[in-house]
Amino acid sequence: MSDDEDGSERVQVSVWVSDDQREEWDEYADELGFESRGALIRNAVRYFYFSQTEGDNKRILNRLSDLDTTANNIESKADSIKIDQFETGEIDILADELEYRVIGGLLDVLGEADSLSDIQPRRPDE
Numbered sequence: 243m244s245d246d247e248d249g250s251e252r253v254q255v256s257v258w259v260s261d262d263q264r265e266e267w268d269e270y271a272d273e274l275g276f277e278s279r280g281a282l283i284r285n286a287v288r289y290f291y292f293s294q295t296e297g298d299n300k301r302i303l304n305r306l307s308d309l310d311t312t313a314n315n316i317e318s319k320a321d322s323i324k325i326d327q328f329e330t331g332e333i334d335i336l337a338d339e340l341e342y343r344v345i346g347g348l349l350d351v352l353g354e355a356d357s358l359s360d361i362q363p364r365r366p367d368e
Contacts, residue, residue, distance in 0.1 A: 257283070309347040316340055 259267070264279070271282040320336070 305347070305350065309344065312347070313340075313344065316343075 267279050267282060270276075271279050274282065276282040276285065
């Protein structure tokens with residue numbers, strides 16, 4: 243056992259998998275930029291937990307769904323506009339507006355997190 247950065251005690255959990263599975267997980271860890279296989283597994287468990295729980299996670303998923311709907315609506319409107327009606331500068335302005343709205347929406351959902359892995363799970367007592 244060892245102490246984690248926050249002072250809590252850590253224990254080892256063994257998982258038995260085939261050599262092929264272990265190699266595949268190591269490749270995933272490398273591709274996704276995790277420092278270790280263990281970090282990949284911890285994040286995968288955290289992600290699964292988020293996907294299965296209610297509360298803030300549901301709010302985040304609903305907000306992301308709203309953003310997806312908004313993006314689809316914008317895409318539909320853009321499809322209905324004839325591109326040849328616009329000058330290149332106007333298309334750039336539309337693209338900038340879309341980028342601004344998407345980034346703003348993601349920041350609303352993620353807050354100060356740089357990525358989904360930065361969002362810590364909330365415990366029921368919080």
